[in-house]
Amino acid sequence: GNSVTQMEGPVTLSEEAFLTINCTYTATGYPSLFWYVQYPGEGLQLLLKATKADDKGSNKGFEATYRKETTSFHLEKGSVQVSDSAVYFCALSDRSSYKLIFGSGTRLLVRP
């Protein structure tokens, strides 16, 4: 079945450091891929998405590229801020399906 694996946290970085959160997936066909973010005390928000191979999703300085050959969708940001501290979830959705399948989430803590 379809599944998503992402690196365990917490990830602790200093402000302005480079961020990578790894995400790999297993799926039949060509799923759509997502990163969702959950800030403390808030609900899940869509951060970025990619719907086909080699697409790059980007938002708020975050980027992720849909890599079919490595079945990956790693999240990157060149310079993190304290306000980026949150839990990040990688997810996929099969084109003919509807439900999102989530990874276990990675907590990011950015220190001043």
Place this chain on the structure above:
Amino acid sequence: GAGVSQSPSNKVTEKGKDVELRCDPISGHTALYWYRQSLGQGLEFLIYFQGNSAPDKSGLPSDRFSAERTGGSVSTLTIQRTQQEDSAVYLCASSLSVGGRAGNEQFFGPGTRLTVL
């Protein structure tokens, strides 16, 4: 524009009691989803509605769980005879459409935190 809303935001109940959780999706969204977020299981899909019908209930953990949607809008998730393992945050999401190249973008509500004592 209003987002997805859920009520109550917090619910504490005693083991064995029934609870109802409510979700108001974004106006015009035809698809509605329930997920559960718990420490041990992460984020799990529970059930999905297209209009008022539920094509997939496969994620419901037991027959104590049921959900309905009326008027293509509000949805209620009911848990009967609650157990301590039901303690979790219950999330509702809605989307304009289902699947397809649009990527099935789902918008989430703030969740209901359920604690079963």
